[in-house]
Amino acid sequence: MVLIDTHCHLQMKTFKDDIERVVDDAIASGIEAIINVGFDVKSSEKAVELSRKYPFMFAAVGIHPHDAKMYNSNTLADLNDFLNEEKVIAIGEIGLDFYRNLSPPEVQERVFSEQLFFAKEKDIQVILHIRDAYTRVFEIIEKEKPKKVVLHCFSGSVDDAKRGIAMGFYISFAGNITYSQGRLTDAAREVPLTSMLIETDAPFLPPIPYRGKRNEPCFIKYTVEKLAEIKDVSVEDVAHITTNNAQTFFWGAIHG
Ligand SMILES: [Zn+2]
Numbered sequence: 049m050v051l052i053d054t055h056c057h058l059q060m061k062t063f064k065d066d067i068e069r070v071v072d073d074a075i076a077s078g079i080e081a082i083i084n085v086g087f088d089v090k091s092s093e094k095a096v097e098l099s100r101k102y103p104f105m106f107a108a109v110g111i112h113p114h115d116a117k118m119y120n121s122n123t124l125a126d127l128n129d130f131l132n133e134e135k136v137i138a139i140g141e142i143g144l145d146f147y148r149n150l151s152p153p154e155v156q157e158r159v160f161s162e163q164l165f166f167a168k169e170k171d172i173q174v175i176l177h178i179r180d181a182y183t184r185v186f187e188i189i190e191k192e193k194p195k196k197v198v199l200h201c202f203s204g205s206v207d208d209a210k211r212g213i214a215m216g217f218y219i220s221f222a223g224n225i226t227y228s229q230g231r232l233t234d235a236a237r238e239v240p241l242t243s244m245l246i247e248t249d250a251p252f253l254p255p256i257p258y259r260g261k262r263n264e265p266c267f268i269k270y271t272v273e274k275l276a277e278i279k280d281v282s283v284e285d286v287a288h289i290t291t292n293n294a295q296t297f298f299w300g301a302i303h304g
Pocket residue numbers: 055056057085141249
């Protein structure tokens with residue numbers, strides 16, 4: 049089984065002491081690529097550093113809605129510098145989070161729009177973080193019209209999923225799909241496998257049976273198993289198709 053963890057944060061402090069073991073376990077569990085996603089300038093830089101160190105790691109760079117208040121006139125220049133690195137393959141995670149509102153909503157919206165415009169200009173993939181803000185994100189997206197988008201750690205409704213798919217976006221599921229929330233299960237049932245990506249969002253959102261612990265890439269198999277059950281297909285099919293999707297989306301691979 050070959051898998052890609054399309055979204056995690058191994059650059060965070062919590063992995064400082066045992067990253068080698070985490071990497072070994074990821075490889076042993078069939079993960080062939082990991083994308084570490086930035087949430088501010090510092091974590092983006094650290095994701096780039098990891099991508100230099102480990103052949104199978106890649107990086108996304110961007111300012112998370114929680115950190116939107118840190119955004120300043122140098123930020124886009126910093127992100128632009130990171131884009132010169134060969135293994136930086138997306139802008140993210142960017143978006144809106146009206147659940148926690150750690151930055152004021154109007155600041156979030158400005159920072160999101162500017163980075164979305166920047167990503168479009170650079171013709172690079174976008175990783176979206178959306179929490180309690182799907183309607184507003186879709187309004188902004190309809191204005192900016194980015195093409196290469198993944199809705200990371202999907203938490204929306206069936207209609208939100210359908211709307212994203214109609215726009216040609218990928219929908220990414222994380223460990224919280226194992227928590228068996230009816231709404232999320234309904235959404236996953238609605239998303240065709242060909243529009244699906246998988247991720248851990250480690251260290252966050254550990255799947256059952258690791259809920260309450262620190263999440264790691266090797267736990268991705270529980271998400272694969274749950275999606276196979278929901279879609280009523282084999283685990284191998286979920287692995288194979290989502291890996292192909294990730295290769296197509298992030299690396300532009302052509303599949304026959
Ligand atoms: Zn994340």
